[in-house]
Amino acid sequence: MAKKVSMQTIADHLGVSKFVVSKALSGKGGVNESTRERVIQAAAQLGYFTQKNAYPQQAKRALPTSGGERRKQSVLVLMPNIRAQTQDSLYWGKIIDGIALALNREGLGMVIVSDDRADHLVTLLNPEGLLGLIGVGEISTALLLEVRRIGLPMVLIDHEDPLIPSDTVFANNTDAMNRIGNHLIGTGHNRLHFIGDIRYSRSFRDRWIGFRSALEEYGKPAQAGNDEMLLLEGMENGSFVDGFSRWADQRIGGGTLPTALVCANDFVALNVSEVLKSKGLRLPADVTVTGFDNIEDAARGIPPLTTVHVPKEAMGRSAVEKLLSRIENLAAPFEKILIAADLVHRDSVAEPRKDEPRLPGSST
Helix, strand or coil: CCCCCCCCHHHHHCCHHHHHHHHHCCCCCCCCCCHHHHHHHHHHHCCHHHHCCCCCCCCCCCCCCCCCCCCCCEEEEEEECCCCCCCCCCHHHHHHHHHHHHHHHHHCEEECCCCHHHHHHHHCCCCCHEEEEEEEECHHHHHHHHHHHCCCEEEEEEEEECCECCEEEEEEEHHHHHHHHHHHHHHHHEEEEEEECCCCCCCHHHHHHHHHHHHHCCCCCCCCCHHHHHHCCCCCCCCCHHHHHHHHHHHHCCCCCCCEEEEECCCHHHHHHHHHHHHHCCCCCCCCEEEEECCCCHHHHCCCCCCEEHHHHHHHHHHHHHHHHHHHCCCCCCEEECCEEEEEEECCCCCCCCCCCCCCCCCC
């Protein structure tokens, strides 16, 4: 029989006191973030979280039946203000809209919290007045551990944590990006390149996997996992454009610019398009560019962007439905819900040029 991993086991492994480990795992104050992360990482490596009683049991919460009682109950929507995860975002804001509409139909309230520090969460919350939590976007493990400690049922949208068992809702990123790859290959493109930081989110990584699988199906070469265009930093604020611009200059100068650039999302694609146009390239005559998410700006691009429509409001509604179902049956197996996403054909895709694109002022 495997030996039980206790807080003392973790403390001995790290050379700290059991008191420090207890504080870190409980989400309480008195432990700095660096120490908290070390404790969480060690606990995961030693198998603490996989033990049956590692987490407290979620308290049974009965859904109120009358309208008056329902209006007294709310769902916590947690969206830390990081990585452009705000209500004003063209992507995240639509998800929040879907959550709000679904809760309103059920006669339930919504409390939005954007604080990303676990030690503040307890002071903000009255768990007795909350039915559960919907997490939107990336949320730290420490914060999710605190929610788990409180005992709130939770559903995560566009994020999952290997340490925190929960229901999750994602767009079907892998299959949708695979369809983009198939479409571009069918259009005649043989030199395709993925643009985006695959470490940025689970969705970005799944989109890269879908793109790579399409290339593998047709025997096309894919960039290596350490390719600089897969590790672009600055996805949230657009600062990645400098790195992309330098890479594009090298490819243009060497005559090796891919004929199709498959971007991790529309924000990346729109910025990539502007950089290419600033270098005198015509889209899509010289280079094809595609996006993902179908934010409103994608249709207003020049040219309008071929992309994947992610039903963002539907993801929010699905998360509400899953949370209410989870409240009714806490013992049910956790689910990963994939929402279908559709390819949107616009004008940023064309057949590849037979020759290398010529820039203004180049010799003919």
